[in-house]
Every structure is written in structure tokens, then in C-alpha cells.
Amino acid sequence: MTTPTIPILIFGSSGFCGRGVLKRLSSNPTFSISAHIRPSSGSLNTMQTLATEYSFDLQVAPVTEIATLIEQTQPQIICSFIGTTKRKMRALRLTYDDIDYGINHQIIEQAKHLPNPPLFVYVSSMGIEWHKWSTYLKARYKVEEELRHSHLPYVILRPGILTGPTREEARPLESVGATISDGFAQLCRSVGWNSQANKISSLNATDIGNIVSLQIATWLDQNKPLNFRTTLDVQHIQESIQSSEARMSP
Numbered sequence: 001m002t003t004p005t006i007p008i009l010i011f012g013s014s015g016f017c018g019r020g021v022l023k024r025l026s027s028n029p030t031f032s033i034s035a036h037i038r039p040s041s042g043s044l045n046t047m048q049t050l051a052t053e054y055s056f057d058l059q060v061a062p063v064t065e066i067a068t069l070i071e072q073t074q075p076q077i078i079c080s081f082i083g084t085t086k087r088k089m090r091a092l093r094l095t096y097d098d099i100d101y102g103i104n105h106q107i108i109e110q111a112k113h114l115p116n117p118p119l120f121v122y123v124s125s126m127g128i129e130w131h132k133w134s135t136y137l138k139a140r141y142k143v144e145e146e147l148r149h150s151h152l153p154y155v156i157l158r159p160g161i162l163t164g165p166t167r168e169e170a171r172p173l174e175s176v177g178a179t180i181s182d183g184f185a186q187l188c189r190s191v192g193w194n195s196q197a198n199k200i201s202s203l204n205a206t207d208i209g210n211i212v213s214l215q216i217a218t219w220l221d222q223n224k225p226l227n228f229r230t231t232l233d234v235q236h237i238q239e240s241i242q243s244s245e246a247r248m249s250p
């Protein structure tokens with residue numbers, strides 16, 4: 001039996017991306033995975049069940065204890081999928097700046113204090129160049145900038161639409177958007193225009209799990225370089241997954 005040797009800490013573990021990544025990474029016996037969840041999360045019971053199913057350590061703690069958690073875990077890899085929606089943050093009288101930027105800022109600041117800089121995997125968004133016109137994109141741009149100006153190795157993923165059967169919450173606009181863009185992508189593929197199809201296809205939780213797993217494997221294979229600084233847009237995420245699948249197929 002392999003002894004887990006690589007500590008990984010996941011924030012935003014209860015969400016769509018978080019669960020996809022947990023499922024994928026937990027199949028690797030060398031990873032010792034801790035997943036953070038806030039006590040008020042509506043997914044607490046589900047995550048307790050998943051922790052047993054996938055064998056990871058569920059850390060239930062308020063966000064004020066993030067620093068302690070990072071200090072205790074000493075992760076070699078940190079993943080953050082924390083983000084909220086307008087509806088949820090308005091109910092709490094909070095903003096994207098408080099949650100999507102603020103919590104990630106805390107995580108990055110604490111990660112910077114670790115003696116061995118961890119790989120930081122962050123899910124940002126497509127369209128970041130429009131950050132001046134959107135508070136949603138601005139929060140993600142600020143997180144990206146902090147990573148770029150830190151000494152941490154990082155992977156920034158910039159998906160377009162994230163959708164699929166494992167999204168429990170109804171998000172009608174995203175579903176309609178995905179139906180249109182995936183329909184157009186299929187049309188592009190049917191005429192051999194794969195590069196365009198890759199630019200507009202939605203990603204599901206398995207795709208996010210696969211790309212995070214591939215990027216972590218690359219960083220580990222290269223012996224954890226500090227200058228590992230990767231930003232992948234939708235097209236590059238799709239191409240990377242497709243070439244890995246092509247390598248694996250008999």
C-alpha cells in the first residue's frame with residue numbers, strides 16, 4: 001500500500017469544481033487531501049458522506065481559521081474554487097470583493113508564509129481582460145495579480161461556462177448559455193474546426209478534475225519548480241485534456 005506523502009488543501013471543496021477535483025485527486029494514493037468547508041455550508045452533510053466515500057479529511061472551520069488550517073496542514077498544493085453568486089452574496093450583504101477576492105487574498109497571504117511555497121491552483125474566469133467593467137471579473141483579476149506578484153508557483157484556469165449533471169443548484173442562464181455554445185461547438189467540430197470548438201465549449205466537473213490533476217502531475221514530475229506559472233484559457237484546457245486522453249487510449 002502506498003503511504004500518502006503529498007499534502008493537498010482544497011478550499012471551495014463543496015462546490016461544482018471542488019467536488020470534481022476531490023473525486024479525481026482522491027484516486028491518487030500519494031495524495032493526502034484535506035478539504036475545507038465552512039460550518040454554515042448547505043453541503044455539510046453531503047461533504048461528510050463524500051469524505052468517507054473518497055477518503056479525504058474534511059476540515060469544518062470558519063474562514064477566520066484559514067490561516068491556522070494552512071499552518072497546520074503545511075500543504076504542498078493548495079486549490080481554491082471559492083466564489084459566490086450575486087443572489088447568495090446579496091443575502092449576506094457581502095460583495096465579490098469580500099468573498100471572491102477577500103477569502104482568496106487571505107489564502108494567498110498565508111500560503112506565502114509557508115517555508116516550502118505550495119503550488120496554488122486557482123479557478124478564475126474567461127474574459128478577465130474586461131475586469132474594468134465587471135466587479136465579478138475585477139475580483140478574479142485581483143486574485144490573479146496577487147499570484148503573479150507572489151513567489152508562489154501557480155496554475156490559473158480561466159473557464160467559460162462550467163456546467164454539467166453534478167451542478168446541484170439551478171442556474172438557468174448558465175444552462176441556456178451552455179446549450180447554445182456547446183451546440184455551436186458541435187457544429188464547428190462537424191466541419192473539422194476543432195480549435196474554434198475548443199474555445200467555446202463548456203467544461204464539466206470531470207474536465208476541471210482532469211486538468212487540475214494533469215497540471216499537478218506536471219509540476220510534480222518537474223520536481224516542483226518555483227517558476228511554474230501557468231495560465232490556461234478554455235481552449236488550452238480542452239486541448240490539454242484531449243491530448244492526455246489521446247495518449248491514454250490504446
Ligand SMILES: NC(=O)c1ccc[n+]([C@@H]2O[C@H](COP(=O)([O-])OP(=O)(O)OC[C@H]3O[C@@H](n4cnc5c(N)ncnc54)[C@H](OP(=O)(O)O)[C@@H]3O)[C@@H](O)[C@H]2O)c1
Nearest residue numbers: 012013014015016017041081082083123125159160161162
Ligand atoms: N459557473 C460558471 O460557469 C463559472 C465560469 C467561470 C468561472 N467560474 C468561477 O469558478 C469558481 C468555481 O466555480 P464553481 O462553479 O465550482 O462554484 P460553486 O459551485 O458556486 O462553489 C463555490 C464554492 O465557494 C464556497 N463559498 C462560497 N461563498 C463562501 C463563503 N462566504 N465562505 C466560504 N466559502 C464560500 C462554496 O462553499 P459553500 O458550500 O459553503 O457555499 C463552494 O464550495 C468560482 O469562483 C466561479 O465564479 C464559474
